Amino acid sequence: MGMMTLYHGEPNGPSLTVLAALYETGLDADLVPIDLSLGERHRKAPLGVESAMSIEGEGPVLEVNGEAMADSVFLAQYLDERAGGAGLQPSDPLAHWEMMMWCRYIIERVAPAAAYLGNRAHGTARLKNLDGPAFDMLTDAISSVDLKQRWIDIRNGDFDEAKVADSATKISEAVDKLEERLADGRDWLMGDFSIADLESYAWLAGMVSILPSAFDRAENATAWMVRVKARPSVAAALACAQSDDPTTAWAPGPEINRWG
Amino acid sequence: MTEQVALYHWEPNANSGKPMLALAEKGVAYESHYTDLLSFDQHKPEYLKMNPNGTIPVMKHGDRVLTESTAIMEYVNEAFDGTALMPEDVQARWRIRWWMKFMDQWLGPSFSMLGWSMFVGPSVRQKDPAELDAAIERIPLPERRTAWRKAISGNFSDAEMAESKRRVALGVEMLEAELGRHDYVASDEYSLADINWFNSTYSLPLGQPDLAGKDRTPNIMRWLKQVYHRPAVQETWTKGRTDLASRYRLVMEEID
Ligand SMILES: N[C@@H](CCC(=O)N[C@@H](CS)C(=O)NCC(=O)O)C(=O)O
Numbered sequence: 001m002g003m004m005t006l007y008h009g010e011p012n013g014p015s016l017t018v019l020a021a022l023y024e025t026g027l028d029a030d031l032v033p034i035d036l037s038l039g040e041r042h043r044k045a046p047l048g049v050e051s052a053m054s055i056e057g058e059g060p061v062l063e064v065n066g067e068a069m070a071d072s073v074f075l076a077q078y079l080d081e082r083a084g085g086a087g088l089q090p091s092d093p094l095a096h097w098e099m100m101m102w103c104r105y106i107i108e109r110v111a112p113a114a115a116y117l118g119n120r121a122h123g124t125a126r127l128k129n130l131d132g133p134a135f136d137m138l139t140d141a142i143s144s145v146d147l148k149q150r151w152i153d154i155r156n157g158d159f160d161e162a163k164v165a166d167s168a169t170k171i172s173e174a175v176d177k178l179e180e181r182l183a184d185g186r187d188w189l190m191g192d193f194s195i196a197d198l199e200s201y202a203w204l205a206g207m208v209s210i211l212p213s214a215f216d217r218a219e220n221a222t223a224w225m226v227r228v229k230a231r232p233s234v235a236a237a238l239a240c241a242q243s244d245d246p247t248t249a250w251a252p253g254p255e256i257n258r259w260g
Numbered sequence: 261m262t263e264q265v266a267l268y269h270w271e272p273n274a275n276s277g278k279p280m281l282a283l284a285e286k287g288v289a290y291e292s293h294y295t296d297l298l299s300f301d302q303h304k305p306e307y308l309k310m311n312p313n314g315t316i317p318v319m320k321h322g323d324r325v326l327t328e329s330t331a332i333m334e335y336v337n338e339a340f341d342g343t344a345l346m347p348e349d350v351q352a353r354w355r356i357r358w359w360m361k362f363m364d365q366w367l368g369p370s371f372s373m374l375g376w377s378m379f380v381g382p383s384v385r386q387k388d389p390a391e392l393d394a395a396i397e398r399i400p401l402p403e404r405r406t407a408w409r410k411a412i413s414g415n416f417s418d419a420e421m422a423e424s425k426r427r428v429a430l431g432v433e434m435l436e437a438e439l440g441r442h443d444y445v446a447s448d449e450y451s452l453a454d455i456n457w458f459n460s461t462y463s464l465p466l467g468q469p470d471l472a473g474k475d476r477t478p479n480i481m482r483w484l485k486q487v488y489h490r491p492a493v494q495e496t497w498t499k500g501r502t503d504l505a506s507r508y509r510l511v512m513e514e515i516d
């Protein structure tokens with residue numbers, strides 16, 4: 001089936017989902033850490049249309065048979081299916097649909113909001129440290145015009161206050177949704193553990209310090225976060241960190257929906 | 261599973277066309293509920309009970325209510341026997357999902373903006389303004405309320421229209437290149453990715469001859485023709501009511 005090489009960033013957001021999914025499956029892959037927050041994915045990872053144009057933004061790249069694969073939820077599904085079903089996706093069609101709907105909600109509404117707030121809190125300061133030529137070298141390697149613009153906006157500290165407020169609302173709504181989902185005492189979002197837990201945790205873990213108020217009364221969601229973090233696969237993914245606190249590692253993510 | 265399938269859909273294109281074609285490929289008979297987007301049927305109370313987001317399509321299977329066109333297609337493929345619409349090859353399955361997401365969340369919204377400014381907006385603009393205002397107030401998603409307002413008043417900004425045009429042109433180029441790498445979108449077999457992309461691109465040679473046509477995009481033309489001739493497509497097109505449906509025939513003539 002072809003050897004796998006995973007070019008991943010700090011275990012936060014999409015890199016966390018894919019690293020943890022890999023450990024869940026027990027499959028073998030070469031791991032190559034790259035600094036997504038310096039745009040290294042465009043220079044140090046293999047390129048292909050699906051990685052260059054990924055609308056997830058700066059996520060990990062999995063190389064298999066010379067193809068550069070991207071997008072964390074689909075990579076997690078790939079790993080699960082390549083392992084012959086590692087239990088990361090329900091097999092019942094309705095339960096599977098529910099998981100895909102949940103992941104779509106995270107990808108489409110929550111991830112853009114989290115990336116907006118995360119980059120505002122941590123990305124701008126880091127990129128300001130780069131001098132002009134170094135930043136130009138970074139963005140010159142990016143072929144997606146809209147992704148490049150998100151890099152420029154972040155470096156300039158160009159954040160629209162209406163979008164900041166809306167992003168905070170989206171994060172609070174997501175925590176409420178988790179709270180409600182877990183209210184029946186279940187351990188995991190879909191009943192059994194699944195990619196939905198990984199993807200939700202990966203985008204929300206960094207929000208606890210940025211938007212603590214969203215988690216104030218969220219007992220179930222907070223307990224669920226502790227459970228996810230304690231899973232051996234997630235602990236192993238977090239052990240790949242090169243910095244003290246990977247929840248502060250952000251690079252441009254998906255764009256905020258321009259249509260609705 | 262023998263429970264009845266009911267589909268709430270608009271014209272057989274964009275999002276409605278996805279479950280329509282997937283069901284037809286599988287040979288699953290369904291009760292068709294034409295939901296008129298231009299009469300705001302999707303924001304009526306009975307409809308919102310099924311889909312609180314107020315978007316088309318919705319599929320019922322027995323007592324299950326499913327929304328989101330691409331996710332519905334995956335359900336249809338998994339829940340019913342018949343032609344497999346996802347290949348066995350795991351890497352191809354990944355690629356198919358990638359291309360569907362790219363359409364649904366990056367290219368599709370740009371097609372929508374252009375379509376709404378040229379077709380949907382002008383089609384409803386003549387209605388009574390008070391009636392239109394009331395209709396807009398019933399729209400549940402705030403982003404959609406804004407989109408409808410702009411479509412009706414023709415107020416999409418030059419910058420957003422230019423960005424949508426840029427994306428459509430690039431998306432067409434990417435499709436052309438992809439159909440040079442594979443026989444079908446994202447793999448060498450007909451799959452959900454073809455249904456997904458076909459629904460938003462079938463009329464390109466007619467609507468955007470500057471972007472797609474015999475000389476400029478031979479791969480796209482080859483692929484459109486293959487998909488056109490599928491019995492499921494022919495059967496599904498008879499369910500359209502607006503002149504979108506007659507455009508299909510014109511495109512056909514252009515290609516054959
Ligand atoms: N992501 C949804 C989008 C559905 C959607 O936007 N459908 C359009 C028709 S193609 C619609 O309902 N528009 C009417 C409206 O927004 O009021 C899906 O794929 O099902």
